Amino acid sequence: xxxxxxxxxxxxxxxxxxxxxxxxxxxxxxxxxxxxxxxxxxxxxxxxxxxxxxxxxxxxxxxxxxxxxxxxxxxxxxxxxxxxxxxxxxxxxxxxxxxxxxxxxxxxxxxxxxxxxxxxxxxxxxxxxxxxxxxxxxxxxxxxxxxxxxxxxxxxxxxxxxxxxxxxxxxxxxxxxxxxxxxxxxxxxxxxxxxxxxxxxxxxxxxxxxxxxxxxxxxxxxxxxxxxxxxxxxxxxxxxxxxxxxxxxxxxxxxxxxxxxxxxxxxxxxxxxxxxxxxxxxxxxxxxxxxxxxxxxxxxxxxxxxxxxxxxxxxxxxxxxxxxxxxxxxxxxxxxxxxxxxxxxxxxxxxxxxxxxxxxxxxxxxxx
Amino acid sequence: xxxxxxxxxxxxxxxxxxxxxxxxxxxxxxxxxxxxxxxxxxxxxxxxxxxxxxxxxxxxxxxxxxxxxxxxxxxxxxxxxxxxxxxxxxxxxxxxxxxxxxxxxxxxxxxxxxxxxxxxxxxxxxxxxxxxxxxxxxxxxxxxxxxxxxxxxxxxxxxxxxxxxxxxxxxxxxxxxxxxxxxxxxxxxxxxxxxxxxxxxxxxxxxxxxxxxxxxxxxxxxxxxxxxxxxxxxxxxxxxxxxxxxxxxxxxxxxxxxxxxxxxxxxxxxxxxxxxxxxxxxxxxxxxxxxxxxxxxxxxxxxxxxxxxxxxxxxxxxxxxxxxxxxxxxxxxxxxxxxxxxxxxxxxxxxxxxxxxxxxxxxxxxxx
Numbered sequence: 001x002x003x004x005x006x007x008x009x010x011x012x013x014x015x016x017x018x019x020x021x022x023x024x025x026x027x028x029x030x031x032x033x034x035x036x037x038x039x040x041x042x043x044x045x046x047x048x049x050x051x052x053x054x055x056x057x058x059x060x061x062x063x064x065x066x067x068x069x070x071x072x073x074x075x076x077x078x079x080x081x082x083x084x085x086x087x088x089x090x091x092x093x094x095x096x097x098x099x100x101x102x103x104x105x106x107x108x109x110x111x112x113x114x115x116x117x118x119x120x121x122x123x124x125x126x127x128x129x130x131x132x133x134x135x136x137x138x139x140x141x142x143x144x145x146x147x148x149x150x151x152x153x154x155x156x157x158x159x160x161x162x163x164x165x166x167x168x169x170x171x172x173x174x175x176x177x178x179x180x181x182x183x184x185x186x187x188x189x190x191x192x193x194x195x196x197x198x199x200x201x202x203x204x205x206x207x208x209x210x211x212x213x214x215x216x217x218x219x220x221x222x223x224x225x226x227x228x229x230x231x232x233x234x235x236x237x238x239x240x241x242x243x244x245x246x247x248x249x250x251x252x253x254x255x256x257x258x259x260x261x262x263x264x265x266x267x268x269x270x271x272x273x274x275x276x277x278x279x280x281x282x283x284x285x286x287x288x289x290x291x292x293x294x295x296x297x298x299x300x301x302x303x304x305x306x307x308x309x310x311x312x313x314x315x316x317x318x319x320x321x322x323x324x325x326x327x328x329x330x331x332x333x334x335x336x337x338x339x340x341x342x343x344x345x346x347x348x349x350x351x352x353x354x355x356x357x358x359x360x361x362x363x364x365x366x367x368x
Numbered sequence: 369x370x371x372x373x374x375x376x377x378x379x380x381x382x383x384x385x386x387x388x389x390x391x392x393x394x395x396x397x398x399x400x401x402x403x404x405x406x407x408x409x410x411x412x413x414x415x416x417x418x419x420x421x422x423x424x425x426x427x428x429x430x431x432x433x434x435x436x437x438x439x440x441x442x443x444x445x446x447x448x449x450x451x452x453x454x455x456x457x458x459x460x461x462x463x464x465x466x467x468x469x470x471x472x473x474x475x476x477x478x479x480x481x482x483x484x485x486x487x488x489x490x491x492x493x494x495x496x497x498x499x500x501x502x503x504x505x506x507x508x509x510x511x512x513x514x515x516x517x518x519x520x521x522x523x524x525x526x527x528x529x530x531x532x533x534x535x536x537x538x539x540x541x542x543x544x545x546x547x548x549x550x551x552x553x554x555x556x557x558x559x560x561x562x563x564x565x566x567x568x569x570x571x572x573x574x575x576x577x578x579x580x581x582x583x584x585x586x587x588x589x590x591x592x593x594x595x596x597x598x599x600x601x602x603x604x605x606x607x608x609x610x611x612x613x614x615x616x617x618x619x620x621x622x623x624x625x626x627x628x629x630x631x632x633x634x635x636x637x638x639x640x641x642x643x644x645x646x647x648x649x650x651x652x653x654x655x656x657x658x659x660x661x662x663x664x665x666x667x668x669x670x671x672x673x674x675x676x677x678x679x680x681x682x683x684x685x686x687x688x689x690x691x692x693x694x695x696x697x698x699x700x701x702x703x704x705x706x707x708x709x710x711x712x713x714x715x716x717x718x719x720x721x722x723x724x725x726x727x728x729x730x731x732x733x734x735x736x
Contacts, residue, residue: 062511102511106499111490115483119502122479129510131474131499134487142497143430143470 069155385482437523
């Protein structure tokens with residue numbers, strides 16, 4: 001393997017595993033609604049843009065799909081089935097009496113992901129050969145030109161790491177008193193934005209090697225409307241709230257103040273313009289479509305219990321990675337969060353005017 | 369996918385997961401010694417028999433290896449690295465200035481296998497792209513003609529299921545009072561042998577579809593010397609001993625007598641002749657080599673603690689699958705086994721004259 005493929009191990013956190021009440025698999029309704037909303041768009045785009053006469057799709061009759069950042073299921077299974085249905089339809093209609101197509105589907109997520117739960121919940125009669133691929137999607141994960149369709153839903157706004165300047169008290173980008181890129185400090189936003197640009201470029205370069213010429217990539221990613229700051233959105237306010245709960249925990253001596261000061265979420269919500277620029281300057285993919293994804297939950301304020309469970313399933317891994325895996329401490333943090341959130345929900349959220357955006361992006365691998 | 373590929377789910381047991389004191393990963397020294405003994409043979413055979421000028425190896429420069437029945441590691445990693453080293457050597461010497469070869473390695477085992485531990489212990493700088501493939505190797509697991517080298521070590525003497533006649537009190541093959549195919553009852557042996565023949569044929573048919581013409585398959589499998597019964601070997605006597613401990617447990621009321629009567633190990637140790645006949649009558653593969661594998665532990669009587677831990681790591685999954693996962697019960701069974709075994713070790717094993725055999729088999733996929 002060439003030198004370019006040096007491993008960036010990426011974060012060691014993952015969504016909460018298993019299928020218990022706090023698990024991601026039980027708390028990913030939002031992501032599911034998003035996948036449902038994208039279903040028709042994906043189907044239509046595959047029918048229109050996938051081309052089996054493309055000479056770069058070799059004639060082996062194996063079609064390879066990978067989901068980058070699949071988590072522990074079950075959302076990934078619905079998305080994959082939808083993709084396969086569309087690909088089969090296009091294959092059967094575009095080619096004249098073609099031999100049967102066989103599908104190999106690769107489920108990728110970080111090593112810390114709960115692949116045991118993923119495999120245990122695989123549909124018993126799937127129409128594809130399944131494989132799990134452990135590792136950060138900011139690294140090479142597949143041999144050259146072996147994928148035909150890549151998919152990544154709600155994963156790429158997770159950075160490979162927190163930019164180091166934001167936890168450096170000597171840097172002008174020190175993110176004191178905040179756990180996220182709220183957008184209010186230009187220096188902090190610049191550091192996060194640079195990390196996002198670098199990570200996304202790394203992702204696109206890795207996928208460019210792996211996806212055959214003419215292959216498609218569907219990306220669903222959280223972002224911001226033009227001119228809106230993260231701190232002005234419901235999501236940003238919720239995450240800030242988690243930050244204030246961590247500060248409370250430091251005051252109560254549950255965790256140290258230093259630990260709280262050095263905690264930042266490895267998340268970045270970009271604008272459409274920023275995303276577009278990164279993809280264009282990368283140069284390996286053509287943007288076939290970039291749209292806002294509308295779904296029932298995108299504009300409504302969800303109820304408290306839902307939001308609290310969703311936050312925990314998503315962030316418990318990052319919290320444990322930073323504060324340690326003492327379940328007593330973890331329990332205290334999230335119980336406090338749940339209570340404080342419930343107590344303050346209406347007063348805080350009554351004034352929220354903005355929501356973040358979910359982008360639907362379809363890329364086509366250029367033929368070199 | 370064609371109708372022939374109906375799923376046989378196979379057993380839901382697996383080797384003991386994790387990396388604790390009872391885990392397979394901590395108790396697979398025997399298998400490791402065997403892999404070490406096979407190392408040179410595998411290397412030599414690949415150099416001699418693998419042919420990159422074979423037109424059925426397409427020109428994608430991806431070489432795909434699968435380990436069928438890899439368990440939770442770490443043995444599989446050593447074997448895979450050895451295989452890659454030999455393949456790279458052959459590739460570089462046979463072809464003139466070839467483009468770099470990329471390796472994709474698939475680690476297969478049943479869904480109940482601990483893939484999380486497998487992925488967590490993957491070497492950090494592996495020279496290949498890794499993937500886990502969950503499912504019984506008695507099913508199709510890969511698209512057509514996509515593998516170049518298959519490997520299966522100490523896995524194929526595990527049957528897909530216990531033959532139903534041996535647990536049927538109305539059948540002449542009822543295996544009353546025994547938990548294994550000891551060889552003393554012809555009817556029982558016939559039922560086990562038929563199951564083994566059927567399973568091995570199914571395995572070979574599935575692999576024949578998946579391995580490209582000219583591709584190799586290395587099989588290491590436990591078996592018996594000609595004319596020796598399982599009950600005459602050290603291994604057979606050990607397994608019988610586990611059976612007598614289960615009978616003790618029934619007498620003490622820890623488990624029910626019915627449960628003990630209906631418990632049989634899904635294991636079959638065949639003779640060289642039997643194996644050879646199955647492979648020849650299957651017809652998809654040519655036997656390039658079939659030898660007895662000599663290794664330091666193959667002839668010596670291991671110490672008590674070693675044997676007890678090894679038995680537990682191997683059989684706890686099957687025992688739990690049959691008797692339930694109550695850890696109190698499981699603990700009692702294996703503690704009794706350890707004690708009784710230690711108490712009787714010298715008196716019983718002083719007279720053992722025979723050991724089972726480990727076979728090394730190299731097959732080449734016929735070019736249709």
